[in-house]
Amino acid sequence: MTKKTKSLVVVMAVTAMMLAACSGNGNNNGEQATAKPEATGNTNGNAGEGKQEEPVSVKVLANFGRADLTENEKAFFQKVNDALNIDFQLIIPPSSGYAEQLQLTLISGDVPDVVFFPSEQDEMFINAVRDGAVIPINSYLENSENLKNYSYEHSWEALKTMRDDNIYGVPRTSITRNDGFMVRKDWLNNLGMEIPADNEVTLEQFNEILRAFTFDDPDRDGKQDTYGVGSYVDANKVLLPVLVSELGHYGWQKSTDGSYPFMLPEYDAQSDVYKNILLYTQKLYAEGILDPDSPLNDSAAASERFKQGVTGVIRGFAGHVNAQEKVLKDIDPQAELTYLFVKGPEGKVQGTGYGTGIWGVWAVTAESEHPEKVVQAFDYMLSEEGWDYLYNGIEGVDYKLVNNEKVYNPDISRGIATSIMRRHNAPEFFLDPTKFTKAELDRVSPWVDKAVATVVTSMDKGYVPPAAREPQYMDYKLTWDELTTKIMLGDLPIDQLDKARADWYKNGGEQYLKEMNEYIQSLEN
Amino acid sequence: MNTKTRFSWFDGINYLLVIIVCAATLYPFLNVLAVSLSSYSAYVENPLRIWPKDMNLAAYKEIMIHPVLWSSYRNSIIVTACGVAGGMLLYILSAYPLSKRHLKGRKIIMVFIVFTMLFNGGIIPNFYLMRSLGLIDTLAAIVLPMMFSGFNLILMKTFMENIPEELEEAAKMDGASEPYILFRIIVPLSKPIIATLCLFTAVTYWNNFFQAIIYIRSVDNWPLMLFLKEIISSASLAAMSSGGNSAEQGIMDVRPETLQYATLMVVMLPILCIYPFVQKYFVKGIMLGSVKG
Numbered sequence: 001m002t003k004k005t006k007s008l009v010v011v012m013a014v015t016a017m018m019l020a021a022c023s024g025n026g027n028n029n030g031e032q033a034t035a036k037p038e039a040t041g042n043t044n045g046n047a048g049e050g051k052q053e054e055p056v057s058v059k060v061l062a063n064f065g066r067a068d069l070t071e072n073e074k075a076f077f078q079k080v081n082d083a084l085n086i087d088f089q090l091i092i093p094p095s096s097g098y099a100e101q102l103q104l105t106l107i108s109g110d111v112p113d114v115v116f117f118p119s120e121q122d123e124m125f126i127n128a129v130r131d132g133a134v135i136p137i138n139s140y141l142e143n144s145e146n147l148k149n150y151s152y153e154h155s156w157e158a159l160k161t162m163r164d165d166n167i168y169g170v171p172r173t174s175i176t177r178n179d180g181f182m183v184r185k186d187w188l189n190n191l192g193m194e195i196p197a198d199n200e201v202t203l204e205q206f207n208e209i210l211r212a213f214t215f216d217d218p219d220r221d222g223k224q225d226t227y228g229v230g231s232y233v234d235a236n237k238v239l240l241p242v243l244v245s246e247l248g249h250y251g252w253q254k255s256t257d258g259s260y261p262f263m264l265p266e267y268d269a270q271s272d273v274y275k276n277i278l279l280y281t282q283k284l285y286a287e288g289i290l291d292p293d294s295p296l297n298d299s300a301a302a303s304e305r306f307k308q309g310v311t312g313v314i315r316g317f318a319g320h321v322n323a324q325e326k327v328l329k330d331i332d333p334q335a336e337l338t339y340l341f342v343k344g345p346e347g348k349v350q351g352t353g354y355g356t357g358i359w360g361v362w363a364v365t366a367e368s369e370h371p372e373k374v375v376q377a378f379d380y381m382l383s384e385e386g387w388d389y390l391y392n393g394i395e396g397v398d399y400k401l402v403n404n405e406k407v408y409n410p411d412i413s414r415g416i417a418t419s420i421m422r423r424h425n426a427p428e429f430f431l432d433p434t435k436f437t438k439a440e441l442d443r444v445s446p447w448v449d450k451a452v453a454t455v456v457t458s459m460d461k462g463y464v465p466p467a468a469r470e471p472q473y474m475d476y477k478l479t480w481d482e483l484t485t486k487i488m489l490g491d492l493p494i495d496q497l498d499k500a501r502a503d504w505y506k507n508g509g510e511q512y513l514k515e516m517n518e519y520i521q522s523l524e525n
Numbered sequence: 526m527n528t529k530t531r532f533s534w535f536d537g538i539n540y541l542l543v544i545i546v547c548a549a550t551l552y553p554f555l556n557v558l559a560v561s562l563s564s565y566s567a568y569v570e571n572p573l574r575i576w577p578k579d580m581n582l583a584a585y586k587e588i589m590i591h592p593v594l595w596s597s598y599r600n601s602i603i604v605t606a607c608g609v610a611g612g613m614l615l616y617i618l619s620a621y622p623l624s625k626r627h628l629k630g631r632k633i634i635m636v637f638i639v640f641t642m643l644f645n646g647g648i649i650p651n652f653y654l655m656r657s658l659g660l661i662d663t664l665a666a667i668v669l670p671m672m673f674s675g676f677n678l679i680l681m682k683t684f685m686e687n688i689p690e691e692l693e694e695a696a697k698m699d700g701a702s703e704p705y706i707l708f709r710i711i712v713p714l715s716k717p718i719i720a721t722l723c724l725f726t727a728v729t730y731w732n733n734f735f736q737a738i739i740y741i742r743s744v745d746n747w748p749l750m751l752f753l754k755e756i757i758s759s760a761s762l763a764a765m766s767s768g769g770n771s772a773e774q775g776i777m778d779v780r781p782e783t784l785q786y787a788t789l790m791v792v793m794l795p796i797l798c799i800y801p802f803v804q805k806y807f808v809k810g811i812m813l814g815s816v817k818g
Binding site: 066067068091092093094095096097100101104107108110304307308327330331 | 566569593649652656737739741742743744751754755758
């Protein structure tokens with residue numbers, strides 16, 4: 001064999017070895033996980049006794065913003081393992097491909113013990129329930145006091161997917177809030193405007209602020225280049241009105257005229273609430289107070305305009321004020337923010353809480369050999385001990401106690417551990433103790449508490465009736481969205497709303513109202 | 526002979542068009558580079574900038590210490606190296622016999638190969654196949670499906686058909702075996718097409734993230750492009766979210782654009798370094814393989 005032939009053979013051999021190396025993944029056959037916490041249960045301490053059972057493996061297919069567990073996150077899951085003698089294994093595929101991986105996992109028949117679905121109304125979840133891939137967990141919930149105590153009642157209702165008594169998953173709670181507005185405090189100072197100590201303003205005061213932010217050069221640059229408020233389009237490209245609940249819209253509530261027992265202002269011909277909502281935005285847009293880019297901006301673009309100092313008011317979550325202020329200060333060191341709630345027609349702050357209080361579902365699969373352990377694991381995370389680890393972190397890992405005060409490790413991240421479960425009555429959860437100083441917490445906490453305390457829950461509890469999935473209804477919904485947006489932009493007169501309503505009733509709206517009323521009535525009963 | 530060239534309107538318009546196309550191609554690259562080197566406030570001030578402002582390397586520093594970046598880099602290098610080496614081996618070993626006109630069943634084999642260019646099993650059967658082979662969540666699941674392409678095989682086969690058979694006959698008369706002829710005569714003569722296909726394959730492997738999205742679960746096995754996609758999709762998620770969801774989705778933790786753009790530059794770097802040296806093979810190789818002698 002010549003030298004060159006030898007080297008060629010060597011290259012081939014190396015290639016073959018590299019390929020073999022590529023396919024090697026330990027002895028797990030490539031099927032399992034990845035972000036597995038270290039160690040396995042509390043066997044070490046009891047090894048001598050010889051009675052300790054092997055930890056029960058709980059494999060969980062999950063979707064988080066990132067897939068790599070940090071040391072403190074591993075430590076949290078280790079605590080869960082130790083407490084329950086389980087081996088909690090997270091399988092975290094790339095989040096951008098989670099839907100594909102979830103679908104493939106379900107059809108492959110080789111599913112882990114728990115699968116995360118982004119919503120209880122997700123088509124994949126509903127199909128998995130229908131196909132029996134996901135099992136009811138009612139019997140395991142009987143002893144799960146923490147899950148029952150710290151999840152919304154209506155979340156459990158929403159998880160009765162087949163409309164019988166079976167509950168098909170553990171809710172990952174979304175704390176329902178009534179978000180107010182982030183406002184440029186430095187602009188208020190420049191204009192000599194003051195806001196009440198309780199951060200609540202009347203509609204008139206709010207209008208005054210918006211007008212001054214638009215016409216009185218609030219940034220003192222000598223140019224009229226600012227707008228009072230910015231809005232944006234939602235995922236369906238529909239412009240969000242500037243004020244909604246502030247004008248008396250509280251979602252599905254008892255009807256006043258009696259044609260239907262329960263009604264949404266959009267479809268209530270006897271109520272002026274929705275008309276006023278559209279008119280208010282129309283007026284701001286026509287006067288140039290609403291950022292003219294709003295119909296084109298998504299929430300990120302609207303946020304950018306706010307950061308650039310183009311708009312002075314934007315709706316947002318109070319817990320984000322600090323972070324938003326830090327970004328603003330990078331751009332304009334003088335920038336300051338405050339937070340405002342606008343009082344409604346009843347003279348008090350109220351806002352609609354929509355939805356089912358669910359931010360994803362942990363569904364136990366039919367393949368799970370120990371469903372009770374799965375439910376126990378999630379229950380433990382909401383227990384006093386589990387919640388302490390989850391929210392406050394673990395001493396020695398997340399923080400150290402110095403003079404009885406927690407001093408957090410600046411390098412830690414709470415991302416994954418804190419995205420796994422939530423308590424519905426713990427809004428402080430949004431205020432990451434590792435990122436907020438005490439002064440910052442003292443400033444923001446009252447706003448967050450008020451956002452949670454002033455929620456008026458919409459009576460539909462996030463229910464989507466079959467009528468809403470009818471093609472005729474769905475088609476007209478697009479027309480409705482277009483018409484209402486045109487009204488807000490002043491392209492159509494407000495009178496068109498009555499015609500749109502009449503057409504909506506004809507295009508499946510009647511049936512929709514009937515089914516919604518039946519559902520709400522069933523909840524009431 | 527008059528060698529003096531005259532400027533014509535045709536040339537002028539040509540130049541103009543070429544300059545416009547060049548600028549359109551260059552602009553996004555300059556924009557990404559400029560933003561990656563600028564401060565976030567400079568980006569907010571003018572997102573379309575092509576010259577850095579408040580120049581700093583903070584975004585690069587941050588991305589360089591990201592724990593997933595380096596494992597992704599390693600994986601992409603392994604995947605690309607294995608894919609290119611394995612692919613070339615397969616192309617050489619299959620193109621050589623198929624370039625022989627006397628090979629029995631040659632046409633049928635080619636029909637099968639062309640068939641794979643037009644039709645494939647689809648995602649679900651491929652997923653089942655990978656699962657049955659135990660390759661889910663392994664780098665081999667990224668390497669193997671793309672290792673062989675009918676198009677590339679035809680390029681190499683056509684090229685090899687143009688090598689004079691007399692060379693092989695002469696070698697045979699001197700007692701050379703088939704493997705000897707292949708690796709000592711045909712392969713050295715096929716260097717241009719091999720270089721071209723190496724480049725094609727390397728670029729395809731380097732830029733690919735789809736296989737990884739489907740087959741990879743563990744973050745340790747992410748290739749570089751998947752890492753990039755995850756970083757960018759976190760921003761898209763923020764753009765899609767509205768109202769209440771933004772709090773849960775950690776909208777405020779979304780990596781700023783400077784970081785995303787720095788990641789883009791870091792990811793592009795290896796291909797940027799290689800391209801100028803091998804791009805000539807792109808045109809040359811295809812032209813060599815496209816004309817029958």
